[in-house]
Amino acid sequence: MTVRMRPVLAALPAYVPGRNVPGSIKLASNETAYGPLPHVLDRITAAAAEANRYPDTNSSELLRALSQRFDIGVEHLVVGCGSVSLCQQLVQATAGHGDEVIFGWRSFEAYPIITAVAGAQAVQVPLREQVYDLPALAAAVTDRTRLIFVCNPNNPTGTAVPGVELTEFLDQVPSDVLVVLDEAYREFVTDEKVQDGTGLLERYPNLMVLRTFSKAYGLAGLRIGYGLAADPAVAMAVRQTQVPFAVTHVAQAAALASLEPEAGQQLADRVAEVVAERSRVTSALRSAGYQLPDSEANFVWLAEGPPEQGGVDATAFGAGCEARGLIVRAFAGSGVRITIGTAAENDKFLAAAMELRGSPAG
Numbered sequence: 001m002t003v004r005m006r007p008v009l010a011a012l013p014a015y016v017p018g019r020n021v022p023g024s025i026k027l028a029s030n031e032t033a034y035g036p037l038p039h040v041l042d043r044i045t046a047a048a049a050e051a052n053r054y055p056d057t058n059s060s061e062l063l064r065a066l067s068q069r070f071d072i073g074v075e076h077l078v079v080g081c082g083s084v085s086l087c088q089q090l091v092q093a094t095a096g097h098g099d100e101v102i103f104g105w106r107s108f109e110a111y112p113i114i115t116a117v118a119g120a121q122a123v124q125v126p127l128r129e130q131v132y133d134l135p136a137l138a139a140a141v142t143d144r145t146r147l148i149f150v151c152n153p154n155n156p157t158g159t160a161v162p163g164v165e166l167t168e169f170l171d172q173v174p175s176d177v178l179v180v181l182d183e184a185y186r187e188f189v190t191d192e193k194v195q196d197g198t199g200l201l202e203r204y205p206n207l208m209v210l211r212t213f214s215k216a217y218g219l220a221g222l223r224i225g226y227g228l229a230a231d232p233a234v235a236m237a238v239r240q241t242q243v244p245f246a247v248t249h250v251a252q253a254a255a256l257a258s259l260e261p262e263a264g265q266q267l268a269d270r271v272a273e274v275v276a277e278r279s280r281v282t283s284a285l286r287s288a289g290y291q292l293p294d295s296e297a298n299f300v301w302l303a304e305g306p307p308e309q310g311g312v313d314a315t316a317f318g319a320g321c322e323a324r325g326l327i328v329r330a331f332a333g334s335g336v337r338i339t340i341g342t343a344a345e346n347d348k349f350l351a352a353a354m355e356l357r358g359s360p361a362g
């Protein structure tokens, strides 16, 4: 006899992390190309010396710093072991067997897995021209809907919905359905029409905004993210579903150091470099005949499609890049997501993309 697992596990889509091939350039996981800022690294080292002690399970000091930064009471704030963990806690807190969780598709790979593990039903609403179709999401709400994920900018397409559309959508969603606005890439947004979700919390009591230190702040390996809940009861539900001591002391120290004024300008410079490189890569790809949507994140998206319409064969393109020492994220039959790296890395990617455009496999 073998151990009996829940049947849901057999049908679960696997989370496929970006591959790590030694010696290759990794443009597959939307990470920052640079290590932690020097003073952040110092604080990480200092915090590591206290690793014999359990961390503060409430991340109190970090909550206070976030409270100041966003001018919001600590009772609205939560910290988690990466914002993906907060996504999971929010689904666990709101949805179980027979309940529905709505999100756009294709979007963040973790949403369907988290939903299925909770025993809830995923309702995937197709993107429209690579963008979250908010009217269609609103129309998909039923009396079983408990939570809606809006990934803005969307991973993996990089597209973002404008503020007007977002508020129209929020006006339509019943106030007892939690809307989780996943802003993992907010720091890279340059389009002024794309509203910062934290500015909407006072208007929508069912809104939760998620942010992370993994992307712009460059702390992906430490696992720390945070959330702002319009309703303190939602923040409380996140605390209730947290694994004790889930956020390490080292991660808390690094996040705190990253919020200090000293870090502000350096991080802003890094973000500005990514944004400039994003424009350069986008233009170069378009000049070569690729079609791609405007990205508001730290990656670009090449959709699957016939080459004469600027599309790619995702699997072939991914393999072609890998053969040239570059790891990108190919979603078979759907498209390829390429993280913006350093200028030199992006040059290597562009050179590969030019070659692939010319070859039948591209």
Ligand SMILES: *Cc1c(COP(=O)(O)O)cnc(C)c1O
Binding pocket: 030, 081, 082, 083, 084, 085, 108, 151, 155, 182, 184, 211, 212, 213, 214, 215, 220, 223, 224, 225
């Ligand atoms: C990367 C990412 C996250 C979160 O990452 P953590 O490392 O868990 O904080 C959340 N949402 C989306 C859409 C992402 O792409």
